[in-house]
Amino acid sequence: xxxxYAHESTADQRRANRKKAVDGRTVICKVKRCDGPGKxxxxxxxxxxxxxxxxxxxxxxxxAQNPVTSDGKTTTPVVYDSGCLxxxxxxxxMVINGTARQSCSxxxxxxxxxxxxxxxxEPMSKFPVIRDLWVDRARLFxxxxxxxxxxxxxxxxxxxxxxxxxxxxxxxxxxxSECMSCGCCMEACPQFNIEPDESKxxxxxxxxxxxxxxxxxxxxxxxxxLKNDRLDELMGPGGVSDCGNAQNxxxxxxxxxxxxxxxxxxxxxxxxxxxxxxFKGR
Amino acid sequence: xxxxxxxxxxxxxxxxxxxxRIAEAGVPVDLFSMVPVKRSHSVCAQGGINACNEVARQQGxxxxxxxxxxxxxGDYLADQxxxxxxxxxxxxxxxxxxxxxxxxxxxxxxxxxxxLFGGSLFKRTHFAGATTGQQLxxxxxxxxxxxxxxxxxxxxxxxxFLWPIxxxxxxxxxxxxxxxxxxxxxxxxxxxxxxxxxxxxxxxLIFGKSTNSVICTGGAASxxxxxxxxxxxxxxxxxxxxxxxxxxxxxxxSESARGEGGRVWVPRKQGDTRKPTDIPEPERLYFLEEKYxxxxxxVPRDIASREIFDICxxxxxxxxxxxxxxxxxxxxxxxxxxxxxxxxxxxxxKFVGDDPxxxxxxxxxxxxxSMGGMWTTYTPGSYDPGGxxxxxxxxxxxxxxxxxxxxxxxxxxxxxxxxxxxxxxFGEVNFAFHGATRLGANALLSCIFxxxxxxxxxxxxxxxxxxxxEPTDGLDQGVFDRAAxxxxxxxxxxxxxxxxxxxxxxxxxxxxxxxxxLGVEMTAASTVVKTGPRLEQCLTKLDELTQRYQGVKLxxxxxxxxxxxxxxxxxxxxxxxxxxxxxxxxxxxxSRGSHYRTDYPDRDxxxxxxxxxxxxxxxxxxxxxxxxxxxxxxxxxxxxxxRKDSDSKSKSKQExxxxx
Numbered sequence: 001x002x003x004x005y006a007h008e009s010t011a012d013q014r015r016a017n018r019k020k021a022v023d024g025r026t027v028i029c030k031v032k033r034c035d036g037p038g039k040x041x042x043x044x045x046x047x048x049x050x051x052x053x054x055x056x057x058x059x060x061x062x063x064a065q066n067p068v069t070s071d072g073k074t075t076t077p078v079v080y081d082s083g084c085l086x087x088x089x090x091x092x093x094m095v096i097n098g099t100a101r102q103s104c105s106x107x108x109x110x111x112x113x114x115x116x117x118x119x120x121x122e123p124m125s126k127f128p129v130i131r132d133l134w135v136d137r138a139r140l141f142x143x144x145x146x147x148x149x150x151x152x153x154x155x156x157x158x159x160x161x162x163x164x165x166x167x168x169x170x171x172x173x174x175x176x177s178e179c180m181s182c183g184c185c186m187e188a189c190p191q192f193n194i195e196p197d198e199s200k201x202x203x204x205x206x207x208x209x210x211x212x213x214x215x216x217x218x219x220x221x222x223x224x225x226l227k228n229d230r231l232d233e234l235m236g237p238g239g240v241s242d243c244g245n246a247q248n249x250x251x252x253x254x255x256x257x258x259x260x261x262x263x264x265x266x267x268x269x270x271x272x273x274x275x276x277x278x279f280k281g282r
Numbered sequence: 283x284x285x286x287x288x289x290x291x292x293x294x295x296x297x298x299x300x301x302x303r304i305a306e307a308g309v310p311v312d313l314f315s316m317v318p319v320k321r322s323h324s325v326c327a328q329g330g331i332n333a334c335n336e337v338a339r340q341q342g343x344x345x346x347x348x349x350x351x352x353x354x355x356g357d358y359l360a361d362q363x364x365x366x367x368x369x370x371x372x373x374x375x376x377x378x379x380x381x382x383x384x385x386x387x388x389x390x391x392x393x394x395x396x397x398l399f400g401g402s403l404f405k406r407t408h409f410a411g412a413t414t415g416q417q418l419x420x421x422x423x424x425x426x427x428x429x430x431x432x433x434x435x436x437x438x439x440x441x442x443f444l445w446p447i448x449x450x451x452x453x454x455x456x457x458x459x460x461x462x463x464x465x466x467x468x469x470x471x472x473x474x475x476x477x478x479x480x481x482x483x484x485x486x487l488i489f490g491k492s493t494n495s496v497i498c499t500g501g502a503a504s505x506x507x508x509x510x511x512x513x514x515x516x517x518x519x520x521x522x523x524x525x526x527x528x529x530x531x532x533x534x535x536s537e538s539a540r541g542e543g544g545r546v547w548v549p550r551k552q553g554d555t556r557k558p559t560d561i562p563e564p565e566r567l568y569f570l571e572e573k574y575x576x577x578x579x580x581v582p583r584d585i586a587s588r589e590i591f592d593i594c595x596x597x598x599x600x601x602x603x604x605x606x607x608x609x610x611x612x613x614x615x616x617x618x619x620x621x622x623x624x625x626x627x628x629x630x631x632k633f634v635g636d637d638p639x640x641x642x643x644x645x646x647x648x649x650x651x652s653m654g655g656m657w658t659t660y661t662p663g664s665y666d667p668g669g670x671x672x673x674x675x676x677x678x679x680x681x682x683x684x685x686x687x688x689x690x691x692x693x694x695x696x697x698x699x700x701x702x703x704x705x706x707x708f709g710e711v712n713f714a715f716h717g718a719t720r721l722g723a724n725a726l727l728s729c730i731f732x733x734x735x736x737x738x739x740x741x742x743x744x745x746x747x748x749x750x751x752e753p754t755d756g757l758d759q760g761v762f763d764r765a766a767x768x769x770x771x772x773x774x775x776x777x778x779x780x781x782x783x784x785x786x787x788x789x790x791x792x793x794x795x796x797x798x799x800l801g802v803e804m805t806a807a808s809t810v811v812k813t814g815p816r817l818e819q820c821l822t823k824l825d826e827l828t829q830r831y832q833g834v835k836l837x838x839x840x841x842x843x844x845x846x847x848x849x850x851x852x853x854x855x856x857x858x859x860x861x862x863x864x865x866x867x868x869x870x871x872x873s874r875g876s877h878y879r880t881d882y883p884d885r886d887x888x889x890x891x892x893x894x895x896x897x898x899x900x901x902x903x904x905x906x907x908x909x910x911x912x913x914x915x916x917x918x919x920x921x922x923x924x925r926k927d928s929d930s931k932s933k934s935k936q937e938x939x940x941x942x
Contacts (some may be wrong), residue, residue: 162380
């Protein structure tokens, strides 16, 4: 499936669109709908009068209050996942005009500036659809378990401060720690494929975000005690060698997480680890 | 006897801290959340988390000063003992979060960096970039995932809490589980537990558009209230003066925009349709500068909110006839702005599509936080000053040390327990700690403190308390089946009310339209500026909406992933909670903290240094009473923030600039 990337060429284009946006226009919101797992998909279009500053969420809210398609058919409100609406929770991710991104920060003016323009909403294709635009991203969180994305502390008691850390190291970790597990990187990755069978989640590709999280915790003074566990997992099936170096992930990441840089760093750590295992046998 | 389980409802900071604390004590936890817990509303907190630290301590600051500031900031409406315990714990909590791997900003010497925040002259706010709440939540999410991988915590994500299951009546009433619904399959079922912890956050959606996430309806708290839990200080709602109005929600604009020279204005001509940049200087009304020549745009938060509200709602002078005013930086050097305010200007541009360096921003006050919430009690700790202590100044010897248990007794069964035995409330959903208004960067602290400190109480309660005498395992299954059947019947009634032949866009019985009107009315009547007559009018409107809600019709009658059902059900619960909030505001005939009545502009301690208790009766009616605040530790002072002092100007300016 051809995907256009939000960060590739269109930022200026979208800004230009904003400038030529027509006040008081009506646009067509075209939604790929599905009643549930295993059910066929269909398209429905809605006429939406555009208010100033309207985003895709406001469009969907308008449809919920007026669930009538552009050809006059009464239907149901569109089902979608959402949370903070500030682009920090990651819930409202969907494919908009072919690109995976958060719908809360997606302004209609940037995508459909003229009267009658169409904006197309689809569920992410790499995760099973629950209903309409809502997909099941449980596999994404499972991959965080695979790489043991935590610091193994001695319990939540007061045991003094954590390890000291340089501001430079903090900056490396902070950039990765802004990852909100939205799934855009997986949607864009040609090596990451839909896998509805839960039993295969521990051997299929973990995806770019989990590899970056392994790097985050390997860079922490105490988190690194699990470094070998993480690297052993990423050396196995579905690990870092599944990356095909397409570099799509970093282009679509809404938070600018250094994904390819992290995959490179983990690749090097894995290599060193495999030498150690070969020569030391552990 | 098999092991009692604990149910935690809500996976934000409070819920996750509680889950971790309870699970590590060896008690299995069932964690319920409407969203994957990593997506909880706590991610939205930006500024930081307050705690005394070694640098501030050597400048004269102390945990006790933090305690004193929190009470003063809250206008003395908070019960005092829990606040003392919380502020004493704050440094321990920062250390713990540090060990969990939160990327706190660092100094050159690799220590944790600090920033200045509103309500204090000391740097006592720890921060991780501009996303502190997100970073803290992730740290707790990671620990939760670790315990989940070890089988100590079981997550029920995309499950909605519907009802607390109770046995007994009156003072013997005890919570023994919950009814919940899978938001995907729509299955409704009951769950048993030795104790239930509500950690379900705020209720911003009652006000329509707010800075809250879409799940913050207050529905869970309302459902507990409908089963007899008290709801306290509901009228205490914090409104942030500068939020960005969006078609879908309000997003915070940091107060540093005013601090760096932003000017607030509206066109002098009502309904002026010209672009702001086309309106010449003499035709602009800089209403803050005109009314407050000394402070200008840097008036304190509450005044700024009131004046902006007055211009738009009472004088109908808002930009383009809407509830918005200009916050203008466009007269300043764009390079300077990029350097000083780059990040927040980008947020504005991302969500609004205008560049604030060249076009004035449009802002309006936004409902932000609920100080009120479910009423909770506690066992006082060992500190007894033998009479209220007077004002505490920096450098003074503190009257009490910071040993555990000075404010509240560690592990007492009833810490942060509601009036229903075995039903706890942690975090924003309870009423403790913040009184009549909350200090910036104290929210994250109170949520985590509740989980860690009162989590111990939950553990002790399920081991030694009521469940030991009568284990939940032994209770008749009928209790649980009846509760589940009651919720199933409610859901069936709503689903069965489908639109049929009627027009789905008719707003009379459309749940989205009713919810919208509720928000508009509550924002207009019960936020920044309140009056008796307007609140009475609001209650009449709530009657009308409740009437219309009786005939609510759903445009989706499907039995799979029906979000309309979830929302429509919440609207009914929001209407009941809204009534308690408005009635409390009407009966509290004074002004205190965030509660400002133009007809009663002064604080009235003899009559209203009291906790508002809202109750819902079995027939759905509500009532309000007032009980004394437990204030044995500190003597209340007037909350002036130095406005009467000669140095008031510089101090207020500093507070306005550093708060966000």
